[in-house]
Amino acid sequence: MHLLKNEHGILTGLQLDEIFINVEIRKRVGIKRLSLRFDQARTCLRVSVGKTSFSKIEDFIYQSEEWIRKGVKKLNPPLLIKPGETIRIFGCPYVLEVQKGFEGLVFEGERMILSCPSSRKYQKILEGELKKEAFRFFYEHSFMYARLLGTVPSEIRVRDFKSRWGSCSRDGVLSYSWRLIFAPKEVAQYVCAHEVSHLKEMNHGALFWDLVKKLCPFYKVYRAWLRKDGSALFRIQWDHEGSF
Template sequence: MSDTFLPGDPPIPLILRRSARAKRISLRISQLDGRVTLTMPKRLAQREALAFAQSKEPWIRKHLSERGEDVSVGIGTELPLGGRLLQVVQGQGRKVQLGQDEIAVPGSAERVGARLGAYLKEVARDRLAGACDDYAARLGRPYARITMRDTRSRWGSCTSDGALMFSWRLIMTPPEVLDYVAAHEVAHLAEMNHSAAFWAGVERIYGPYAAPRKWLRTEGNALHRYRF
């Protein structure tokens, strides 16, 4: 695997990947971090793969434009939290303070992102633990433990021994979306699959779930643009 650039304004970084399994050239743009990966058959000349990427330049730039740029969180950043857009401001004292339209983070400016990220992880843990307690009681099945991670491929998971895992970035979603993900993973305590019985269980403990599920598919990836 190697890196190069697709010429233009601005140049586009390309990750070149050779694969013994690939039978043709393919392009993939990650909606999570904007990385453009060009995969080619093992014995194909690199210039042919780059020519293919050049021919797809309008398509690549269109998708990158739709994704938007990454956001480095600091003073002045507008950040989604609980379905609201709050502005990060300089705080006083020792604690992060959550207001109606802003979130005040104390300390040096260069530490604001890291400090706010740590705060959001704790808030997410408390909020998800409360939701899981509620849904587990409705389901009649206890869970073993909850962990928080910054996952890219999934918003939550449930293991066969009852361990629940969630992305802490769920605290940035509207409340009903966080609740839906909590109910979804708790429902796996009874059904370790996505059968009709599983979805019936989700609806029984949560209610109609089509809207929050759609929100995650259409809006969720954008939350990974925020860099703490």
């Protein structure tokens, strides 16, 4: 196992045989013992530290090699998306087609047609177009649910979270994982209901869950889906060898 650093000498990852894993150092006030954990996708190793020197952090990671290897063995293979494959968008199946042309994404029946000028760039363009689709969905549903609760978000964002599905800031900014576009529509709607409810209750108390249930009566079903199957959304990757 080898630790990898950037040009500034800061630890950024580790190489374990042929597997590369990002390393993220998280400083926490009051932490006396170092700890390790993988993110849901198991592509990032998070190290929680207090007032600890970088040399001690590196020693701790080396001493934890056996634990890291056991975690890597649990890695599931990535789910590759490439032309000709069926992709579920909010639960609806579409076959991905890629063609040359101006950038854009259209849905025709059971076809999802991506136009882009170069086959080498289709992965980046596809991700950008799917993020736009995700934003439209979350924007519409967030404001719809907010009206039902007599409130309004200040802003809607889509992000590539590594360990959460959404967030609500104290100034009313709602952020969602764009990867929820690959989940069933009802699951994404539940996440919207969850975050919008935080506009009224910034906690997870009984009143908060009453609001969630008002917006999404069967939220427990969709919450359970995320706990059981949500990690698969982080495994979705693009086939970087794909072409027209």
